[in-house]
Amino acid sequence: MKNPSNPNLSVFNEPHMQVQDKGAIEDQHEHAVWDEPAQLARQAPPKGAMSYSRWYAYHKEHTPELNRWLTWILVCLVSGPFAVLSALIFGNPTSVAGLMTLVLIAPIVEEIAKIGAPLVLLETKPYLISNRFQLITAAMAGGLLFAVIENLLYLFVYIPNPTPEIAIWRWTVCTFMHVGASTVASLGLVRAWRDGETYLKKPQLNKGFPLFIAAMVIHGSYNALAILLEYRGVFH
Secondary structure: OOOOOOOOOOOHOHHHHHHHHHHHHHHHHHHOOOHHHHHHHHOOOOOOOOOOHHHHHHHHHHHHHHHHHHHHHHHHHHHHHHHHHHHHHHHOOHHHHHHHHHOEEEEHHHHHHHHHHHHHHHHHOHOOOOOHHHHHHHHHHHHHHHHHHHHHHHHHOOOOOOOHHHHHHHHHHHHHHHHHHHHHHHHHHHHHHHHHHOOOOOOOOHHHHHHHHHHHHHHHHHHHHHHHHHHOOOOO
């Protein structure tokens, strides 16, 4: 006869888990080898061996929900420095090579930078993410902060005496593009997070590559359009 179900049963009530504190768990996770493909191909992990799924499940069970939301607020705020760095890299080039960089290279660097904060969190501490809303809004915050910083640079540093048309364009179309592209990229983060959350495995960022690339294409296409309009004198 089977024992009645016990709602308090958990793998973390096993003796080999109870005697360990958080520091011990982190140390074992740092030195664990059982998630390496070559090791898994040879043999299954022994009972009690530390693996990514065990580490992930431990933190999911022991992390207060408040900590996750406080982390979300911090990630939204930290998106600013990532945005600042990427906004300053390319400046306002005028040469043909510089303009090509704005179309082909800048979108790659900037779209990665705009989602940099939530991406790092997903890679290092995914158990601090409660839901996809947190990933999407954190990425949108990065996009918005980037747009604001870039607009200020163009309107007060790069462009001498900008026309009202340029200012309106940058605060509307340009800002919408940056936030929109970051939102698209965030859906790639959501794909990777959801896969890891479902199977308690390390998030695979390659699952989000199509959406990351889509965000870069949107950004690059916008830059090409803006350069063309500037060349044709639309803003003058």
